[in-house]
Amino acid sequence: MPPxxxxxxxxxxxxxxxxxxxxxxxQHGLSAAAADAYDPxxxxxxxxxxxxxGDRFTPHHLLxxxxxxxxxxxxxxxxxxxxxxxxxxxxxxxxxTSEPRAARLAEARGPVFDRLGHSVHGNxxxxxxxxxxxxxxxxxxxxxxxxxxxxxxxxxxxxxQNPDGHERHAQDVARARGAFGVPSAPAALAQxxxxxxxxxxxxxxxxxxxxxxxxxxETRARVAGFLSWMxxxxxxxxxxxxxxxxxFAPPMEPVNRNVPADVRKWWDVFAAxxxxxxxxxxxxxxxxxxxxxxxxxYGVSWPILTGATGMTFEQASSGAGAIRRTDGATxxxxxxxxxxxxxEWATTLAAARRAAVRVRDYAAARxxxxxxxx
Numbered sequence: 001m002p003p004x005x006x007x008x009x010x011x012x013x014x015x016x017x018x019x020x021x022x023x024x025x026x027q028h029g030l031s032a033a034a035a036d037a038y039d040p041x042x043x044x045x046x047x048x049x050x051x052x053x054g055d056r057f058t059p060h061h062l063l064x065x066x067x068x069x070x071x072x073x074x075x076x077x078x079x080x081x082x083x084x085x086x087x088x089x090x091x092x093x094x095x096x097t098s099e100p101r102a103a104r105l106a107e108a109r110g111p112v113f114d115r116l117g118h119s120v121h122g123n124x125x126x127x128x129x130x131x132x133x134x135x136x137x138x139x140x141x142x143x144x145x146x147x148x149x150x151x152x153x154x155x156x157x158x159x160x161q162n163p164d165g166h167e168r169h170a171q172d173v174a175r176a177r178g179a180f181g182v183p184s185a186p187a188a189l190a191q192x193x194x195x196x197x198x199x200x201x202x203x204x205x206x207x208x209x210x211x212x213x214x215x216x217x218e219t220r221a222r223v224a225g226f227l228s229w230m231x232x233x234x235x236x237x238x239x240x241x242x243x244x245x246x247x248f249a250p251p252m253e254p255v256n257r258n259v260p261a262d263v264r265k266w267w268d269v270f271a272a273x274x275x276x277x278x279x280x281x282x283x284x285x286x287x288x289x290x291x292x293x294x295x296x297x298y299g300v301s302w303p304i305l306t307g308a309t310g311m312t313f314e315q316a317s318s319g320a321g322a323i324r325r326t327d328g329a330t331x332x333x334x335x336x337x338x339x340x341x342x343x344e345w346a347t348t349l350a351a352a353r354r355a356a357v358r359v360r361d362y363a364a365a366r367x368x369x370x371x372x373x374x
Contacts, residue, residue, distance in 0.1 A: 042140035054334025057170040074139040083221025086202035089163035098150040112355040115231040122165020122198035124239035130340035152352040169198035190320035212297030234303035239317040245284035247314035266309040273350035
C-alpha cells in the first residue's frame with residue numbers, strides 16, 4: 001500500500017481555524033460569547049481548573065485557587081475571607097465592580113449592591129459552578145451588558161455557602177465515577193452519596209435554617225459580611241428534584257407579614273427579567289408554587305427583613321452530574337449550571353439597569369421602618 005499523503009500546511013491551518021469559533025465560544029462554558037469579548041489577562045476556568053465549568057464538580061481547593069488567580073489578574077475584583085468552617089475551609093466573599101470603583105470600594109456610594117449566594121446545601125452543587133462563571137464573566141467580560149453591570153453595581157459573590165458539605169458531595173461523586181463517567185441511573189451509587197449525605201454542614205446542620213439563630217461559624221461570618229455591605233438584592237441559589245424545571249420568585253403564600261411592600265413589587269420586576277431570559281432560551285420555569293416566604297431564618301428571608309429584595313432560585317438537580325429523569329431526558333451539571341447562570345445574569349442586569357430606583361426604594365423602606373421603631 002502506498003504511503004498516505006501528508007496534509008499540506010494550508011489544509012492543516014484551515015482545519016485548525018475551523019475549530020476556533022467553537023473553542024472561542026466556550027470561555028467559561030455557560031455562555032456563547034466570543035473570545036475577543038474577554039480580557040485575556042484574566043484566566044479562564046479551564047486554564048486553572050483543567051476542565052470547563054459543568055464537566056465536573058469543583059472541589060474547594062480548586063475553587064479558592066481560581067478565585068485567587070482571578071483576583072490577582074483583574075482590578076475589578078476584591079476577595080475577603082470572612083471566616084472559616086468547622087473543618088477549616090475559607091468562607092469567601094468576592095466583590096466585583098468597575099475598575100474605578102474597585103479602587104475605592106470602601107467609599108462606594110450610589111451603586112446597587114447585589115449578593116449572590118451559592119449552594120448552601122452541599123449537594124445542590126450546580127450553584128457553585130454558576131458562581132464561578134459569574135466571577136469570570138464579570139472579571140473579564142468586555143461586552144456591553146457586563147459593562148452596564150459593572151458601571152451601576154457592586155456584585156457580591158459568595159461562591160460556596162457550605163464549603164464542608166459541598167466538598168463532601170464533590171468527593172463522593174469523584175469516588176463513584178467510573179471509567180465511562182457518571183452513571184445516570186437514579187439508583188446508581190453515585191446518585192446516592194455516602195450516608196448521611198452532603199446537604200448539611202460539618203455538623204450535618206441545614207445552614208439555610210440558621211440565619212435567625214446564627215449558631216454556626218459559616219452563618220456568623222456570612223451575616224457579618226452582609227451587614228458590612230447591606231445589599232439591596234439578595235439571591236440564594238438551590239436545587240430541587242431532578243424531574244422539576246426552574247423556580248424563581250415571587251414565592252407562594254404564605255408570605256411573612258413583615259416583608260416590606262416594595263419587596264413584593266421588585267419580585268415582579270426581577271421575575272419579568274428572568275422569565276424573558278428563559279423564554280428566549282425555551283426553558284421551562286414556574287413561580288408562586290412550592291416555595292414560601294414565611295420563616296425568617298432562610299438565606300433570603302433574613303436579608304428581606306433588612307430591606308433587601310431576597311429571592312430563592314431552584315434548579316432541577318443533576319444529581320451526581322448527570323441523572324436520567326422520568327421523561328427519559330438526562331439532566332446534566334452543565335445544563336443545571338447554565339440555568340442558574342442565566343437567572344443570576346438576568347437578575348443582576350435588571351438590578352443594574354434600575355439601580356437608582358432600587359436604591360431609592362430601599363432607602364425609603366428603611367426610613368419607614370426606622371420611623372416605626374422610633
